[in-house]
Amino acid sequence: MKFWISSLSLLAFFFVLTLLGVNEYFFFAGFVVLQFIVLATAWNILGGYAGYVNFGVPAFLAVGAYSAVVLFKAISAPIVVQILGGGVMAGLLGLGVGLLTLKLRGIFFSIATVAVVFILETCVNNWRYVGGATGLQLTRPEGLWLFSTYTRFLFFMMSLLALIAVATARYVQTSYLGRGLRAVRDSEEAAECSGVPTLKLKLIACTVSGALMGVAGAPMPMYLSFVEPTSIFNLSYAISALGMPIIGGTSHWVGPLIGAIVLATVQQVVTVTISSELNVLVLGVLLIVFVIAAPDGIIGLFKKWKRFSK
Amino acid sequence: MISLDLLFEAVIFGVLLGSFYAAVSLGLSVAFGLLDVPYVAHPALLVLGAYCIYLLGTLGLDPIVSGILLMPVFFILGILIYRIYYETFEKRGSDTDVRGLAFFFGLAFIIEVCLILVFGVDQRTVRASYIGSSLEIGEYRLPYRMLVAFAIAITLTVALTQYFSKTFTGRAIKAVGQDQEALRLMGADPVKIKQLAFGIATAINALAGAMLVIVGPVDPSMDRIYIGRTFCVVVLAGLGSMSGTLVAGLVLGITESVVLMTLGASWAPAVSFGLLLVMLGVRPQGLFGR
Numbered sequence: 001m002k003f004w005i006s007s008l009s010l011l012a013f014f015f016v017l018t019l020l021g022v023n024e025y026f027f028f029a030g031f032v033v034l035q036f037i038v039l040a041t042a043w044n045i046l047g048g049y050a051g052y053v054n055f056g057v058p059a060f061l062a063v064g065a066y067s068a069v070v071l072f073k074a075i076s077a078p079i080v081v082q083i084l085g086g087g088v089m090a091g092l093l094g095l096g097v098g099l100l101t102l103k104l105r106g107i108f109f110s111i112a113t114v115a116v117v118f119i120l121e122t123c124v125n126n127w128r129y130v131g132g133a134t135g136l137q138l139t140r141p142e143g144l145w146l147f148s149t150y151t152r153f154l155f156f157m158m159s160l161l162a163l164i165a166v167a168t169a170r171y172v173q174t175s176y177l178g179r180g181l182r183a184v185r186d187s188e189e190a191a192e193c194s195g196v197p198t199l200k201l202k203l204i205a206c207t208v209s210g211a212l213m214g215v216a217g218a219p220m221p222m223y224l225s226f227v228e229p230t231s232i233f234n235l236s237y238a239i240s241a242l243g244m245p246i247i248g249g250t251s252h253w254v255g256p257l258i259g260a261i262v263l264a265t266v267q268q269v270v271t272v273t274i275s276s277e278l279n280v281l282v283l284g285v286l287l288i289v290f291v292i293a294a295p296d297g298i299i300g301l302f303k304k305w306k307r308f309s310k
Numbered sequence: 311m312i313s314l315d316l317l318f319e320a321v322i323f324g325v326l327l328g329s330f331y332a333a334v335s336l337g338l339s340v341a342f343g344l345l346d347v348p349y350v351a352h353p354a355l356l357v358l359g360a361y362c363i364y365l366l367g368t369l370g371l372d373p374i375v376s377g378i379l380l381m382p383v384f385f386i387l388g389i390l391i392y393r394i395y396y397e398t399f400e401k402r403g404s405d406t407d408v409r410g411l412a413f414f415f416g417l418a419f420i421i422e423v424c425l426i427l428v429f430g431v432d433q434r435t436v437r438a439s440y441i442g443s444s445l446e447i448g449e450y451r452l453p454y455r456m457l458v459a460f461a462i463a464i465t466l467t468v469a470l471t472q473y474f475s476k477t478f479t480g481r482a483i484k485a486v487g488q489d490q491e492a493l494r495l496m497g498a499d500p501v502k503i504k505q506l507a508f509g510i511a512t513a514i515n516a517l518a519g520a521m522l523v524i525v526g527p528v529d530p531s532m533d534r535i536y537i538g539r540t541f542c543v544v545v546l547a548g549l550g551s552m553s554g555t556l557v558a559g560l561v562l563g564i565t566e567s568v569v570l571m572t573l574g575a576s577w578a579p580a581v582s583f584g585l586l587l588v589m590l591g592v593r594p595q596g597l598f599g600r
Binding site for chain 1 (some may be wrong): 317342348350386398407408409411412413416417419423424426427459525534537538545576577579580583584586587590591594595
């Protein structure tokens with residue numbers, strides 16, 4: 001109950017912000033931070049709870065984005081339909097990838113997900129309808145409903161999606177599904193022997209996680225008014241979506257949230273003040289430092305500090 | 311329909327290309343195939359090697375010579391990487407999968423970004439007498455750069471096969487992946503053996519990096535596509551088989567070359583990843599799997 005009250009009031013606060021005369025750039029950068037919250041949370045459902053490392057984040061993101069593009073181009077669908085379509089398609093991809101590869105051990109699964117990224121990128125590069133390798137320019141509508149600009153509207157949309165993603169992860173963690181996935185992470189054989197339907201649980205996790213990533217990608221073409229394969233299929237999304245939960249802490253739904261807020265904000269600042277290459281470097285170095293020195297992430301450090309100060 | 315002549319040319323080129331792919335995958339075949347280390351940073355180290363060769367090349371050194379000179383440096387680098395991996399993941403035991411993968415993936419990105427920061431995103435090439443000219447046999451033209459890579463690839467594969475089957479340490483490396491305890495009982499320290507193997511795997515990358523920059527221009531983001539090529543070869547080969555690696559490299563090289571000729575260059579990147587995905591889905595133990 002506390003969770004819902006605080007998150008809904010946060011959402012209401014964001015809504016009020018979009019109506020005020022806050023600088024447009026705040027919403028532009030805020031959208032990216034919120035998008036990373038969705039991505040990190042989605043990654044954690046499979047990666048953190050079940051221990052299956054997905055390197056294929058850009059593939060799911062791009063399926064969401066390109067589904068939105070097709071829906072927009074074919075029937076000029078409104079953004080809500082685009083997001084739903086992107087989520088469904090990416091969920092289906094998640095299910096497909098799961099069916100094909102979830103019987104594989106750790107690294108094989110990860111490598112297979114990298115393969116999906118490159119195969120889809122090549123397909124999109126050769127697909128004229130969505131602009132091929134050169135990309136496609138999109139004209140986005142003016143302001144919508146109560147919002148004075150489209151960026152503000154997308155910012156609010158993304159905060160809603162972030163709330164949905166975090167709520168989903170929270171539900172998964174506390175439900176039967178989350179307990180089953182944790183059992184899978186600790187020992188797949190033992191889980192299977194104790195009657196946990198491991199394959200079914202993993203498929204559900206893969207689908208949910210994929211769908212959420214697709215949902216995060218769907219508003220991107222409208223956000224940039226442009227869509228192009230090289231930037232959207234960029235493996236940097238994979239390192240961010242994996243680095244943020246690991247740095248925040250993978251065992252609890254708060255971990256990816258903290259990781260995404262802290263790192264995405266830092267990245268936005270670094271991108272603006274220094275360079276966009278450097279923000280990947282910062283993330284990479286932090287990831288390695290945390291993996292070596294603080295395997296339970298920021299929430300692990302926090303717990304230790306609390307125990308220490310008692 | 312393409313003519314038989316063109317197809318034949320594609321196959322010839324594929325054989326040369328394939329042996330090159332096999333050679334750049336040998337290190338991964340040792341580190342991942344034999345030792346079970348999720349060495350996703352392998353292609354990044356390959357590109358790092360290529361850039362070191364490029365740097366030495368600006369001083370006027372021949373790429374192959376600098377490749378050989380660089381091998382001891384990479385050997386030590388490999389040992390260092392393995393020490394960190396061992397101390398932080400293998401020794402602690404728990405959750406090696408997620409964190410080990412994240413570690414190597416992060417390492418790959420750090421190498422890539424550092425290369426971008428130092429050299430920029432432009433393509434780099436080296437100069438040598440055998441780059442740019444071709445051997446002409448009848449109507450066929452075989453570029454010398456591919457022939458040089460082919461020769462190094464065959465030499466490396468034969469040398470490694472011999473090393474793993476004839477010498478004590480070579481056999482110990484093969485054994486350590488199968489049964490560490492048994493190896494300990496035979497009086498060899500598994501950690502030291504693994505460290506040595508990892509050093510060798512990384513040292514090969516110095517020479518393989520030289521081949522990479524001989525075969526074509528390099529850029530910092532090249533490691534991404536080579537994740538597909540090297541893992542495709544290693545999985546196709548069946549983990550840890552050196553001669554299998556050569557055959558798998560040839561399969562990939564010929565397929566890629568034929569696709570290049572029939573469908574065009576824009577489809578080529580999907581070949582290795584597609585082959586890898588099919589292999590993982592259908593027969594994850596590889597063509598020559600144990």
